[in-house]
Amino acid sequence: MSHAPVDPVALTADLIRCPSVTPEEAGALVLLEQVLADAGFDCTRVDRGVTSNLYARWGKKGANRAFGFNGHTDVVPVGDRAKWTRDPFGAEVVDGWMYGRGATDMKSGVAAFVAAAVDFVRQTPPDGAVVLAITGDEEGDATDGTVALLDWMAANGERMTHCLVGEPTCPETLGDMMKIGRRGSMTAWFTVTGVQGHSAYPHRAKNPLHALVSLMHRLTAEPLDEGTDHFDASTLQITTVDCGNPATNVIPAEARGTVNIRFNDLHSGESLTARLRAEADRVEAETGVKIAMAVQVSGESFVTPPGELSEMVARAVTVETGVTPQLSTSGGTSDARFVKDHCPVVEFGLVGKTMHAVDERVEVEQIRRLKAIYGRILRDYFA
Known part of the structure; x- marks a missing residue:
């Protein structure tokens, strides 16, 4: 049975329409669980306290090679709604840009890696596992989000051998920066x-x-x-x-x-x-x-020394964008600070100029290109 490719733009829009301001789940993880379960992923809700989290794995538990994506569906508050020119939860597309809270940080990133993962396992089932660890508590205290997922993984024999966090990492142009650590x-x-x-x-x-x-x-x-x-x-x-x-x-x-x-x-x-x-x-x-x-x-500060993982990600970015990413540790904190205790981790995602801002928006074409990058990373990893 053939399946149409998952449209990451439509999935981003559906996620934006879920008003998932931390700690509200607002249907975002329910939507993703349905998409992933339909593609054969084993899905588990790992809720802790008032926080909702989703763990999804395609392939065998404890596989020797298990590539993971980490991201979040929670968003910061809208702020003064009167200052927005578009509905913050409307996902309106104007002149090639999709508007909404979380458009950049980071529902588009989650949609891109979910779409890439689903298409990958359907088209070329790998010898290994693909893991998605998605939290609803990154913008808040982050005590019951990715930490809870990693605690649950440790208790249940689940693992990632390498992980990519899909946070926005690029200052100006898609492809110009990836993160190999954080202060x-x-x-x-x-x-x-x-x-x-x-x-x-x-x-x-x-x-x-x-x-x-x-x-x-x-x-x-x-x-x-x-x-x-x-x-x-x-x-x-x-x-x-x-x-x-x-x-x-x-x-x-x-x-x-x-x-x-x-x-x-x-x-x-x-x-x-x-x-x-x-x-x-x-x-x-x-x-x-x-x-x-x-x-x-x-x-704490951490760095994943440049090597096989960062080179593979950088190569995929360059092939898909024509841009060679700078390896950086700049910016604030991210959930990579927790993942680094589980496995080697790097970060790559969209241009982050409008995150947390009024009229947060993402260039629609960038979502498609990000899915292509993530898809190439999966193909290269399991090649």
Whole structure:
């Protein structure tokens, strides 16, 4: 029985029409499960907490070669709907562009790899397995999304031998960049407690703002590093300083400040936490205030060294687009930070200029080209 190829553009539109703002599933995974089950994939819903996830495998469990795709169907909120020129969940196509929340990040990527996988196993059934790990919790806390899928896989003897995350990776042109790693990310919250007093009698008070300003200056005065072979220099940014003091003649009792650090492979969350604490201790000793610190590490830095996987993906991209992708570790975090503990992982997807923006949109022709790239990667992997 012959099957018509899966249209990734139509599938993208159907997914956009599911208003799956984290953590709402809104029918997106139900739709994908139906498409994949019809093509002979074994599908399992791996829901945890309020998060919906889908695991789909074609081929034998525990196969020696199992190529995986990872992506997400959840999207960020629309924001001010009045500023959109098109329905955020309408998937309208205008002048060759499809509009909608998730059009770029990343329902088009999911549609492209689902379409490529279905056509591949129908046309040329491989000696191995094709795995799709799709989450509904990438834009949120990400605690019950890809992490839950990987936990379930470990408990049930499921595996991927290599994985591609379909996040948007290209800055300007389809094909110009792929990700072989990501910087680490962490946030630190400082609460500085001093002694309140009259601003005319500072000797009777301990000004927490002076201490906080001193601490922030220490943290930003020198660069963390100059970068490494695969990473740009790490960055530390002050994101807020506040004491909530409405009076001009009162030294406040407490002040708060927050910093966000994006770090390379010279550091870890643990080493940077120790560095921040040491600076806070010095300011405490100099000023007599108390500085409490809370830290959240969203992900450690990692790199998949250039090699067989990255070369195969880059080759497929170049053949289909005529563009040679730059191997990069730039940008924010992605679920690749979790997958890297399971198997080698790289990322390749669309141009990401409009992701999370008002009037998020994707060039329709790019969706078709992305499916072609993913299809070539599957053929080359199992050749």
